[in-house]
Amino acid sequence: MKILEVTKSSITALGANKVRTVLTMLGVIIGVSAVILLISIGRGIQNYITDQFDALGSNLLFVSPGKVSFGRDPGNSFSRNKLEEKHIKLIETHVADIVEQITPMVNVSETVKYKTKYYNAAVAGINEQGKYLFDYSIDEGTFFTRADVRSQSRVAILGKSVKKELFPNQSPIGQIIKIGGDSYVVIGTAKEKGSDFDEQVVVPYTSAISSFELKNISRIVVKVKADKDMNIATKLIERALLRDLEEDDFTVLSQADILSTIQNILQMLTIGLGAIAGISLLVGGIGIMNIMLVSVTERTREIGLRKALGATPFDVALQFLIESVILSVTGGSIGIIIGWLASFAGRAYIRTEVPWWSVAIAFSFATFVGIIFGTYPAVKASKKDPIEALRYE
Amino acid sequence: MSQQTLIETQNIYKTYKLGTEIINALSGVDIKIKKGEFVSIVGKSGSGKSTLMHLIGLLDTPTSGKILLNDKDVSRLNQNELAFLRNKSIGFVFQSFNLLQRTSTIDNVILPLKYSKTPKSEWAQKALKMLELVGLSERKNNKPNELSGGQKQRIAIARALVNDPDLILADEPTGNLDSKTGAEIIELFRKLNKSGKTVVIVTHDEELANVTNRKIIIKDGKVSKSL
Numbered sequence: 001m002k003i004l005e006v007t008k009s010s011i012t013a014l015g016a017n018k019v020r021t022v023l024t025m026l027g028v029i030i031g032v033s034a035v036i037l038l039i040s041i042g043r044g045i046q047n048y049i050t051d052q053f054d055a056l057g058s059n060l061l062f063v064s065p066g067k068v069s070f071g072r073d074p075g076n077s078f079s080r081n082k083l084e085e086k087h088i089k090l091i092e093t094h095v096a097d098i099v100e101q102i103t104p105m106v107n108v109s110e111t112v113k114y115k116t117k118y119y120n121a122a123v124a125g126i127n128e129q130g131k132y133l134f135d136y137s138i139d140e141g142t143f144f145t146r147a148d149v150r151s152q153s154r155v156a157i158l159g160k161s162v163k164k165e166l167f168p169n170q171s172p173i174g175q176i177i178k179i180g181g182d183s184y185v186v187i188g189t190a191k192e193k194g195s196d197f198d199e200q201v202v203v204p205y206t207s208a209i210s211s212f213e214l215k216n217i218s219r220i221v222v223k224v225k226a227d228k229d230m231n232i233a234t235k236l237i238e239r240a241l242l243r244d245l246e247e248d249d250f251t252v253l254s255q256a257d258i259l260s261t262i263q264n265i266l267q268m269l270t271i272g273l274g275a276i277a278g279i280s281l282l283v284g285g286i287g288i289m290n291i292m293l294v295s296v297t298e299r300t301r302e303i304g305l306r307k308a309l310g311a312t313p314f315d316v317a318l319q320f321l322i323e324s325v326i327l328s329v330t331g332g333s334i335g336i337i338i339g340w341l342a343s344f345a346g347r348a349y350i351r352t353e354v355p356w357w358s359v360a361i362a363f364s365f366a367t368f369v370g371i372i373f374g375t376y377p378a379v380k381a382s383k384k385d386p387i388e389a390l391r392y393e
Numbered sequence: 394m395s396q397q398t399l400i401e402t403q404n405i406y407k408t409y410k411l412g413t414e415i416i417n418a419l420s421g422v423d424i425k426i427k428k429g430e431f432v433s434i435v436g437k438s439g440s441g442k443s444t445l446m447h448l449i450g451l452l453d454t455p456t457s458g459k460i461l462l463n464d465k466d467v468s469r470l471n472q473n474e475l476a477f478l479r480n481k482s483i484g485f486v487f488q489s490f491n492l493l494q495r496t497s498t499i500d501n502v503i504l505p506l507k508y509s510k511t512p513k514s515e516w517a518q519k520a521l522k523m524l525e526l527v528g529l530s531e532r533k534n535n536k537p538n539e540l541s542g543g544q545k546q547r548i549a550i551a552r553a554l555v556n557d558p559d560l561i562l563a564d565e566p567t568g569n570l571d572s573k574t575g576a577e578i579i580e581l582f583r584k585l586n587k588s589g590k591t592v593v594i595v596t597h598d599e600e601l602a603n604v605t606n607r608k609i610i611i612k613d614g615k616v617s618k619s620l
Binding site: 013304312 | 447450452453472473476477479480481485487491493495496504505507508509513552556
């Protein structure tokens with residue numbers, strides 16, 4: 001009996017029990033759509049992180065306190081912070097020819113107030129070079145100057161989201177805002193830059209240190225001159241810092257290092273999410289096997305009849321196997337559509353993406369599940385003795 | 394009428410194990426059915442007539458002895474070879490019709506063709522011809538549950554005939570029918586036999602057996618009489 005004929009006959013058989021067929025497929029539909037959706041969300045998170053780094057600009061090196069090594073206990077990296085302002089001078093003095101710009105960075109999460117309005121902003125303390133280093137574009141007003149940094153001026157630049165929230169209908173320039181306990185004058189607003197930058201309030205790092213009574217700086221960010229090799233620059237900065245610090249006191253990482261490490265972690269996370277969703281697909285497969293076993297028992301007489309009329313054991317097995325594959329493949333296809341639509345709907349929140357391989361994996365896994373869980377019922381059907389089967393009531 | 398032997402059993406035995414008990418369903422049966430015969434195999438429940446029918450119908454193989462179909466030994470064939478021969482040479486008619494409820498009558502008649510080598514383009518035409526022969530061609534698109542018992546059995550007979558088998562093997566074909574309809578079905582078998590088909594009816598009903606040209610009476614797993 002030809003495959004096409006068997007398929008037609010299987011569709012008729014499945015159509016005779018529509019509710020049961022749909023319920024059986026539901027397991028596979030949910031499994032496949034979960035695989036597609038979770039992988040696309042994982043991809044969305046990866047995209048988000050990549051966007052963040054792109055917004056930072058290129059050729060950046062980050063000097064962080066402690067020995068940062070992904071994969072080791074991250075607690076060590078925060079155990080002691082010996083980074084101070086003097087280390088900037090150390091780099092500027094000894095490796096001046098590779099540095100395009102350099103800034104210390106102080107990060108504090110703080111509530112920013114204007115009259116009755118609040119905003120939980122990320123306060124970033126940098127120096128005047130940070131404007132170029134992070135590629136800020138000023139929308140209104142000005143950036144702070146070297147003099148502001150030296151004199152610990154209480155001046156602030158607002159990110160786009162902060163401005164919108166605190167000053168929806170007015171220019172913030174010249175207005176006084178409260179950061180923590182201190183008053184700052186708004187001297188500028190930044191153009192939309194995307195990601196976390198829009199939620200920042202940028203102040204001179206010296207002002208942040210005094211406002212928040214900090215001893216150390218959070219990190220040093222160096223923009224390396226375009227014609228310099230990043231690996232050599234890393235080595236040179238390390239050597240300069242070793243004049244004052246121990247090897248375990250700091251880590252120099254390039255943007256690419258950080259990005260690739262984070263991407264690796266997220267890749268694992270995405271695969272992990274997909275695998276968890278895959279378990280539900282497996283459960284769907286067990287549902288198919290369950291129903292196919294019921295179907296084989298119900299249709300015992302039909303099996304006996306078909307055998308009496310000349311069906312070989314293979315013909316019978318093929319028919320039941322194709323029925324379970326139709327269940328899983330149809331369920332898989334519907335699941336892909338639903339997963340894709342859900343992922344599309346998720347774009348309102350995060351830049352989700354359905355990679356072709358996730359569709360391929362989900363679809364082949366669904367088919368595979370149909371074959372694996374369909375084989376046992378099919379073999380059981382094919383082994384039925386025609387005489388016994390014809391007598392079955 | 395041709396005198397060539399269609400099917401022959403030579404000293405066949407069939408034993409079953411039922412738990413620890415061994416049951417001798419057939420103990421040394423020799424029968425011969427010639428081409429074009431109209432024969433009944435008669436016996437009470439438990440006589441072994443059903444076992445004999447299963448062996449003649451190639452649904453089963455004997456424990457010992459030989460079965461010859463068209464002078465060829467078929468008693469030691471495997472499942473696939475038996476399936477092929479059943480499809481080609483045997484047309485079954487059952488007491489309870491055994492039609493597939495979810496498909497039309499013509500699709501039920503086509504079913505044996507699907508397992509044969511007949512090209513698909515000929516299926517519908519062949520099936521329709523058989524439906525005409527049993528007088529139900531205008532019901533070809535009906536589902537079996539829209540037909541009467543007698544009509545269902547006619548469909549089953551059309552299905553048995555569609556591959557032009559050597560032997561029509563009917564197991565209590567009138568058992569589920571009233572006597573008038575039953576008589577019509579018997580008349581149909583007689584007509585088929587007149588046109589050259591070999592027909593074997595297996596029954597416990599002596600009266601039904603009387604309409605055939607020859608009776609083979611089975612008792613205690615042996616042929617007790619052949620009339």
